[in-house]
Amino acid sequence: DAKTTQPNSMESNEEEPVHLPCNHSTISGTDYIHWYRQLPSQGPEYVIHGLTSNVNNRMASLAIAEDRKSSTLILHRATLRDAAVYYCILRNTDKLIFGTGTRLQVFP
Amino acid sequence: DAGVIQSPRHEVTEMGQEVTLRCKPISGHDYLFWYRQTMMRGLELLIYFNNNVPIDDSGMPEDRFSAKMPNASFSTLKIQPSEPRDSAVYFCASSLPRGSKIHNNEQFFGPGTRLTVL
Numbered sequence: 001d002a003k004t005t006q007p008n009s010m011e012s013n014e015e016e017p018v019h020l021p022c023n024h025s026t027i028s029g030t031d032y033i034h035w036y037r038q039l040p041s042q043g044p045e046y047v048i049h050g051l052t053s054n055v056n057n058r059m060a061s062l063a064i065a066e067d068r069k070s071s072t073l074i075l076h077r078a079t080l081r082d083a084a085v086y087y088c089i090l091r092n093t094d095k096l097i098f099g100t101g102t103r104l105q106v107f108p
Numbered sequence: 109d110a111g112v113i114q115s116p117r118h119e120v121t122e123m124g125q126e127v128t129l130r131c132k133p134i135s136g137h138d139y140l141f142w143y144r145q146t147m148m149r150g151l152e153l154l155i156y157f158n159n160n161v162p163i164d165d166s167g168m169p170e171d172r173f174s175a176k177m178p179n180a181s182f183s184t185l186k187i188q189p190s191e192p193r194d195s196a197v198y199f200c201a202s203s204l205p206r207g208s209k210i211h212n213n214e215q216f217f218g219p220g221t222r223l224t225v226l
Contacts, residue, residue, distance in 0.1 A: 032213075043112075043199045043217030044151070087151075094139060095164065096215060098151035 004088045009103045012078045020073040020102050022088030027068050031090040035062065035073050038101070039084045047073065047086070078106045110134075112218035114200050120224045126188040129221045132181055133202030141215060142175055142185050143199040151199075157183065158205075190225045197222050 005023040012018040024033070035047040048055055048062045050071075055062040061074040075082055087101040113132040121127055133140050141156040155165040160177045168175070172191070177183040187194055201215040 043201070043220050044215075045217065046214030049213065094156065094158070095153055096141075097153065098143075100150055 004090060004099055006086075006088055006099065006102045008100065009105065011105045011107065012075075014080060014106055014108050015077050018075040018078045018082070018104065018106075020075075020086050020088075020104065021070065022072070023070045024088070024090055025069045027090055028092065030092040032092065033062065033064060033068075033071050034089045034091050034096065035060070036087045036089065036096070036098075037082075037084040038087070039081075044087065044098075049091075078104075080106050080108060082106055112200055112202055112216050114198075114218040114221050116221060117219065118222045118224075120226065121190055122226050123191055124189045125225075126186065127190045127194075127223060127225075129185040129198050129200075129223070131183045131185070131200030131218060133183070133200070134216055135181065137202035137204055137216070138180070139203045139205065139215075140177060140183050141201040141203075142183070143201065143217075144196045145199065145220075146196045154185070187223075190223075192225045195223055195225050 032049050032051050034049040036044040037047050038044045048057050048060050050062045050064055063072045083106045085101040085103050087098050089096050112134055115130045138159050142154040143151050144154055145151045152167055154167045155175045156163055157177045173187055175185045197220045199217050199220045201217040203215040
């Protein structure tokens with residue numbers, strides 16, 4: 001599985017936008033970019049995924065670079081409940097291989 | 109839908125004892141995954157099943173670990189004998205097949221079982 005690189009931690013203030021970056025320079029043509037997050041003391045939960053085009057859903061937006069070597073998860077207005085570890089995962093099989101993720105802190 | 113159900117939520121046992129963790133996937137999901145999470149190693153995939161058949165058990169740490177899925181609504185992860193280094197949070201997840209247009213191909217995780225081996 002191709003590897004992703006994310007910052008260990010990021011901070012944001014409540015109600016501000018948050019841009020969580022992910023580098024995946026060895027991505028293959030069949031790899032989908034998935035994002036999951038894990039709230040404290042809970043199991044991971046799906047956030048969003050995409051292949052080439054930018055994607056939007058009720059939780060977030062996913063911006064994918066034209067060369068697909070990087071992507072950015074965008075939380076449009078961070079809330080305290082968005083404090084979590086965010087995982088960027090490349091997937092082309094049934095499996096999810098989790099890295100270390102980015103720990104997002106949100107301040108009131 | 110109740111989501112993925114795991115039991116027990118917490119388990120404390122002594123070294124050498126047998127431990128059985130249980131999982132009920134979401135009804136209709138034909139994939140089931142077992143993960144382990146520790147501070148040192150993060151989230152690791154242990155094994156996964158498709159239609160009750162184990163597909164990939166390459167993440168199972170050693171022979172002390174075994175997993176079964178006797179039917180579509182139940183799976184167990186057993187550790188025998190347990191050791192202190194097995195202490196972790198064990199998650200079960202289920203999903204529809206990759207490429208399914210329902211649920212965006214996502215895995216749904218249970219709340220986890222926190223295992224402490226003394």
